[in-house]
Amino acid sequence: MTTATLLGVDEALTLSARGDGAAFGQLVREHQSLVFSLAYHFLRDRARAEEVAQEVFLRLYQNLRQIKSRPHLLFWLRKVAWRLCIDESRRNPAVAAVGLEEIAEPMTKPQESDPLLDGRLRQLVASLPAKARMMVILRYQEDLDFREIAEIMEIPVNTVKSGLHRALAVLRTKLDRTCGEIAP
Numbered sequence: 103m104t105t106a107t108l109l110g111v112d113e114a115l116t117l118s119a120r121g122d123g124a125a126f127g128q129l130v131r132e133h134q135s136l137v138f139s140l141a142y143h144f145l146r147d148r149a150r151a152e153e154v155a156q157e158v159f160l161r162l163y164q165n166l167r168q169i170k171s172r173p174h175l176l177f178w179l180r181k182v183a184w185r186l187c188i189d190e191s192r193r194n195p196a197v198a199a200v201g202l203e204e205i206a207e208p209m210t211k212p213q214e215s216d217p218l219l220d221g222r223l224r225q226l227v228a229s230l231p232a233k234a235r236m237m238v239i240l241r242y243q244e245d246l247d248f249r250e251i252a253e254i255m256e257i258p259v260n261t262v263k264s265g266l267h268r269a270l271a272v273l274r275t276k277l278d279r280t281c282g283e284i285a286p
């Protein structure tokens with residue numbers, strides 16, 4: 103295989119498990135934005151997010167034989183990233199200030215919005231407790247449904263629903279306090 107050859111994810115998984123470094127490199131390149139974006143939005147610190155992403159891919163390399171398909175790989179990457187983000191936030195709970203130039207590329211096309219309000223919402227999401235913050239990120243940034251979030255976080259679906267409901271209520275209250283009533 104040459105590095106110019108693009109493989110399907112399933113084929114790259116098989117070849118990577120057999121020790122093909124180029125195939126593993128392709129897996130990393132194809133999924134690094136997903137892992138980094140998740141870590142960055144949770145930790146709000148580029149250096150810490152890069153460390154978490156590196157650790158995720160190191161663990162992927164160590165566990166390649168257990169990953170069987172693209173959906174399983176995506177689930178596994180999100181789950182490991184979630185756990186490592188929690189571990190990192192417990193080790194170093196300080197939240198760094200983030201400049202607009204440091205914001206990671208979104209996974210979906212951006213909608214037109216108010217940059218000042220977006221910045222305030224990012225700050226408010228960052229102030230949520232770890233589990234609530236991850237639920238909000240997985241739901242609204244990664245666009246996962248309740249079942250997928252429940253599987254990744256290993257909690258019941260109803261816990262995800264109620265946790266998101268409470269987190270959104272807290273965010274609305276904090277936003278109303280800092281910005282006043284927002285007209286539709």
